[in-house]
Amino acid sequence: xxxxxxxxxxxxxxxxxxxxxxxxxxxxxxxxxxxxxxxxxxxxxxxxxxxxxxxxxxxxxxxxxxxxxxxxxxxxxxxxxxxxxxxxxxxxxxxxxxxxxxxxxxxxxxxxxxxxxxxxxxxxxxxxxxxxxxxxxxxxxxxxxxxxxxxxxxxxxxxxxxxxxxxxxxxxxxxxxxxxxxxxxxxxxxxxxxxxxxxxxxxxxxxxxxxxxxxxxxxxxxxxxxxxxxxxxx
Numbered sequence: 001x002x003x004x005x006x007x008x009x010x011x012x013x014x015x016x017x018x019x020x021x022x023x024x025x026x027x028x029x030x031x032x033x034x035x036x037x038x039x040x041x042x043x044x045x046x047x048x049x050x051x052x053x054x055x056x057x058x059x060x061x062x063x064x065x066x067x068x069x070x071x072x073x074x075x076x077x078x079x080x081x082x083x084x085x086x087x088x089x090x091x092x093x094x095x096x097x098x099x100x101x102x103x104x105x106x107x108x109x110x111x112x113x114x115x116x117x118x119x120x121x122x123x124x125x126x127x128x129x130x131x132x133x134x135x136x137x138x139x140x141x142x143x144x145x146x147x148x149x150x151x152x153x154x155x156x157x158x159x160x161x162x163x164x165x166x167x168x169x170x171x172x173x174x175x176x177x178x179x180x181x182x183x184x185x186x187x188x189x190x191x192x193x194x195x196x197x198x199x200x201x202x203x204x205x206x207x208x209x210x211x212x213x214x215x216x217x218x219x220x221x222x223x224x225x226x227x228x229x230x231x232x233x234x
Contacts, residue, residue, distance in 0.1 A: 016058030025228045030211060036226055037061070037216065044068075049080075051129075053216060062086040062216060066129060069097065078130040078137065079153075089221045093155045095127050106155040109221065117158040124160055125150035128215070135165070135180065135198075136205050142167050142180060149185050156215075168197075176202040182212075194225065206232055 015026075015038035023041040028034065035056040042050045047069070053062035067081040084093040090110030096103050102119040126134050131152070138148055145167055151160040162185040170179040182196040196212030211227040218224045 015054040015056060016060070017052055017054055021233060023230055023232045025230045027214065027216075027226045027228045030225065030227045036218070036224070039228075061088050064128075076130070076133045078134040079124060079127045080130050082128045084128075084215065086217060088219065089217065091217060091221070093215065095124075095153045095155055097121070102153065104153060104155040104158060106158065115155075115158045117155075119153070119160055123151060124153045126163075127153045131182075132207055135200070135207075138165075139205060143178060170199065174201075177208065178202045206230070 015035075017038070017040050019040075020043055021040040022043055025039045027036045027039070029036055037056065038054045040052045040054070042052065047067060049066040049068075051064040051066070052060055053064075054060050062085060064082065064084040068077050069081070081097055082093065082095045085091070090107070092105070092107045094103070094105040096105075100121065102121060102124050104117045104119070106115045107113070134150065135142065138146075141148060142165065147164055147166040149162060149164045152163045154161045163182055164185045165180055165182045168179045168181050170177050178200045180198045180200065182198070194213055196210060198210040199208045200206065201208055207230050209227060209229045211225070213223055213225050214228070216224070
C-alpha cells in the first residue's frame, strides 16, 4: 500500500494542477496501468464545488461544477445540480433544477444536437458525485447487507436509470475496507451493462477507489472503463 501511495503521489505531481484541493483522483487504465487523467476537487465556495480534469501531461481538458441546494453545513447532497464540459470535443452534461423539475441536457460535441429530458424532483435520487453522499447516508443499511435501489440521473441517456447498490465480500483489499457493487436494477439490462465496483475505508467512510465506466470520454470521444484512486486533503 505504501508503494502504491508513493506512486500515486508522483503521478499526481505530474498532472499540472498546483492549487488547493480537498480531494483528488488519479484515473488509470486497469489493463495497461497507464495514467489517463487526474481530477481535483476544489474547496467549496458559495455551495459550489469545481472539479478540474487534467491529462497526464498537464493539460486541463474538462471541468465540472456541482451546486448544493441542501443547505447542509456538512455532508453535501445526493442530488446536486451538475454542469460538466469537455473542452476537447465540446461535450456537455447538465442536470439542473428548473421550475420545480429536473432538467437533463446532453450534447456529445459541438457538431451534434442537444438531447433534453425533464423529470419531477421526486423522480431522481442520485445525481453524479452525489452517489458518494448517498452511500454515507445509507451506510448502516449497506454494511448490514441490504440492497438499495435508486434512480440515477443520466443526461447521456436522457432519463433516470434504476440502479442498485449492495455490499460484497472484499478481495485483495485492506481488512477494514467496505466493498460495494453498483449495477442496473433490471435483470435483463444487467446482462448488457457493466458493474461499478467501489472500495471505501470502513472507518472514515472515504472512497478509496472505484472501477467502472467513467463520465469522462477518452481522447477519441469514446466511453472508457478506468480505475480511479482517491486521496484527501487534511
